[in-house]
Amino acid sequence: MTRHKLELIGLRKEYDDGNVVAVDGIDLAVESGETIALLGPSGCGKSTTLNMIVGLEEPTGGDIHIDGKSVVGRPPGKRNIGxxxxxxxxxTHMTVAKNLSFGLEVSGLPRSEINRRVGEAAELxxxxxxxxxxxxxxxxSQLQRVAIGRTLVTKPAILLLDEPLSNLEAEARQAMRNELRRLQNEIGLTIVYVTHDQTExxxxxxRIAVMSAGKIRQFDASGTVYNEPAHTFVASFLGSPAMNLVRGELRRDGQALAFKSGALTVPLPARFDAMAPADQAPVTLGIRPENLRIxxxxxxxxxxxxxxxxxRGPEAALTVExxxxDFAVVVPSAARPEPGEEVSLQFPEDSLVLFSGETDRNLALPHNVEEAA
Amino acid sequence: MSDRPLTLPLALLLGLVTVVTLFPVFWILMTAIKPPTDWNAVPAIWVPSEPTLVNFQTLFDPEALGVYGVGGVSEAATQAVFGSLLASIVATALSVGIGLAAAIALSRYSGGGRATPLIILSGRMFPPAAIAVPFVIIFSTIGLIDTYFGLIAIYIAVTLPFSTWMLKSFVDEVPKEVEEAAMLDGLTRVRAHLTVTIPLIKGGLFATTLFIFILNWSEFLFALVLSYTTIETIPVRLAKYVTATAGTLYGVQAALAVLAMVPLVIAGFLIQNHLARGMTFGAVKR
Incomplete structure (x- = not known):
């Protein structure tokens, strides 16, 4: 059995005697040296998850393993997490040097070792x-560096970053993003990011774990999460503008398969035949704005x-009825039509995604995180 | 701080405010060095022509005013100064200490639920005079009347709502993440409070301490009704400088008032940087 660096097993957090479920039994395995993002809107449970991993909150149920060992019940300072x-x-009442050495002094390292590590981190x-x-x-951005440095000196097994760039100006944000990527490459840390910013x-x-309502909706490579959303939530949360989602039903007319919603009919390619449910089953059709053609x-x-x-500079975002x-469409600026203009809207077959109207899951992906749990 | 230049109207306004606030101080200082003949003079004497220290002398030697023909000053103020120092220092230290613990509990552990801070404040929602008499009765029953222990206990009780509320507002300003960061570095929650939270509210702590000390130092009502012979404080002593022959001894009162101001003025100067910072600090860039 491979040992995961960090593993969440059926992790659950309830408040108010179970009336509020902040984290609804999530499973997540992070490999050593990997950088993953916990992505979701505010209130989706990602910060609670983070607090449970570091030990500031105790889970109601489930388990947290670091390097294969459960850390539930251990105080935050004893989990080797930054x-x-x-x-x-x-x-703020201390100098930068004192901030950097604080954790090391608490753990009682010899002065020479503390100075060496502080010097190293300051250099980095x-x-x-x-x-x-x-x-x-x-x-x-200097405070941000101090915060990162203070954590790095303790040589944590896993580095958790809570919305690390959200308080920075746009320019500093880009610089810090580059810097974080450099750190990642240089010291090969295992990093868990918590963010509501899809670009970040x-x-x-x-890999990205997309959360909503206390559940992980999809945990996949960044490209996969974007191109093959497992859940309508993922489809609607990623992308700007987000994926077009139209609720409707499936029509089987002999051999031909089609999606129908009111006056809208979109013929569906044969690849949906095997996975698609019966005639008139409720489904949601999805297509990315940049994949629609006019x-x-x-x-x-x-x-x-x-x-x-x-x-929007090189491209233009249209609303086409x-x-x-209404469909959101992104086209190159050169091909941009005028408002009020009549166009034909084309749905390239390869880009169509079909979700179940009942479970909101991608019909092409039978196995996803939650069903596997 | 704003960078607006000090214009003439602004300077005049500031000057006026300063004159109005400092006038009583000036008057007391002058009265303290006036000989008895100048105390009640009409028209008023602003600056005495023959300044004297006899009023200060009288505070420690009741016979000193005899050279001006004023007799019957009963007692020295030594005991009152000692009593005020003892009661104010002990009561302030305990009030701020307990208030700090309560403030952290209320701010960080939502101790006792949402109504607790208001319940604590309710102790101040009626005039002290309303509880003074019941306290005299209760205290004489349990033998606490005319004791420093009893006076200090009352002082703590009446100032605790202030110290708790003031300190709570300072603790609220410190983001709890700072404590959590210290905990992640291996400290327990209590040690995180000691090494991070309390140093961060240092300015607020000084401001609160000074404020509570002023409350205790100038308290009159409880000290008056709870003291007979064993205990005395400066405000009570002030009211006693009345003689049958010379009436109210304004000069002696002023001298004692000047003496009473000294520790506050010194403390204020020593911590004035903290007082300003106490109101403006912020540990987090938002």
């Missing part, structure tokens, strides 16, 4: 010149009207 807080939580994070500064004098998750993580009114496709055009349904 956490970088969203608001940095730097000790470009803090050497600031060591004697009081932390109150530092700016946002997609750009930094090897053509001249005479071309094949649905006759539709462009209602909104939002230029076809058969009383």
């Amino acid at each position: 956490l970088v807080f969203q608001d940095y939580a730097v000790f 994070l470009g803090l050497t010149d600031l060591l004697q500064e009081k932390a109150t004098r530092l700016g946002g 998750a997609l750009s930094l993580a090897n 053509g001249q009114p005479g071309d094949s496709g649905l006759i539709s009207t462009v209602s909104v055009v939002e230029p 076809a058969a009383n349904t």
Whole structure:
């Protein structure tokens, strides 16, 4: 049996005597040296999950293994985990050097070792010149470095980052993102990110666990999560604009398979035949805005009207109305139509995704995280 | 701090406020060095022509005013100064200590539920005079009247709501993540409070201590009704400087008041940086 670096097993957290379920039995296995992101909107349970991993909250049920051993019940300082807080939580009444050495002094390391590690971390994070500064004098990205450095000196088995970039200015954010990627490569840490920002998750993580309502909806490689969402929530949470989702039903007309929603009918390719449920079963059709094509009114496709055009530099986000349904479409700026223009809307077969209307799960992916649990 | 330049109207306004606030202080200082003949003079004498220290002398030697023909000053103020120092220092230390523990409990552990802070404050929701008489009766029954123990107990009880509430607002300002970070570094929750939370609210702690000390130092009502012969405090002593022959001894009262101001002024100067910081610190960039 392979030993996972971090494993959550049926982890559950209830508040208020079970009336509020913040984390609803999640399973997650993180491999050594991997960077994963816990991605979800606020209130989805990702911060509670994080708090349980570090030991600031005790789970109601389930187990947490680090290097194959359960850590539930161990105090936060004894789990060999580093956490970088969203608001940095730097000790402002101390100098940078004191902040960096704090954890090491608590653990009673010899002074020479403390100095060596503090020097190393300061070097790595470009803090050497600031060591004697009081932390109150530092700016946002410097505080962030101190927060990371303070954690790294203790050589944690896993580094947890809680919304690490959300308090930084756009410019500093890009720089810090690059820096985090560099750290990742240089010291090969196992990193768990908690974020609500899909760009951050997609750009930094090897794998992404998308959470909503206390459950992990999908845990897959970044590309897979984007291209093959396992759940309508994942489809609607990732992408900007998000995936178009239309509720409707399946129609089997002899050999031909089609999706129907009111006046809208989209023919479906044969690959859905095997997996698709019976005639008239409720399903949700999904397609990414950048996969939809628009053509001249005479071309094949649905006759539709462009209602909104939002230029975004190299591309433009359109709202196109076809058969009383609004679709978000992203096109290159050069091919941008005018508002009010009539176009034909084409649904490339390869890009269509079908979800069950009952469970909201991707019909093409029978095995996903939650069913496997 | 704003960077707006000090304009003339602003300077005048500031000057006016300063004059109004400092006038009583000026008057007391002047009265303290006036000989008895100048105390009640009409028209008022602003600055005495023959300043004297006899009023201060009288505080420790009741016979000193005899040279001006004023007699009958019963007692020295030594005991009152000692009593005020003892009661105020002990009561302030305990009130702030207990208040700090309560503030952390309320802020971090939501101790006792949401209503607790209000219940604590309710102890201050009626005038002290309303409870003074019942306290005299209760205290004489249990033998606490005319004892420093009893006076200190009352002082702690009446200042605790203030110290708790003030300190709670400072603890609330410290993000709990800072304590959690310390816990992740291996400290227990209690040690995290000691090494992180309390140093971070140092300014607030100083401000609260000074405020509570002023409350205790200037308290009059309880000290008056609870003291007979064994205990005395400065405010009570102040009220006793009345003689049958010379009436109220304004100069002696002023001298004692000046003496009473000294420790507060010194403390205020020593911690004034902290007082300003106590109101403006913030540990987290939001």
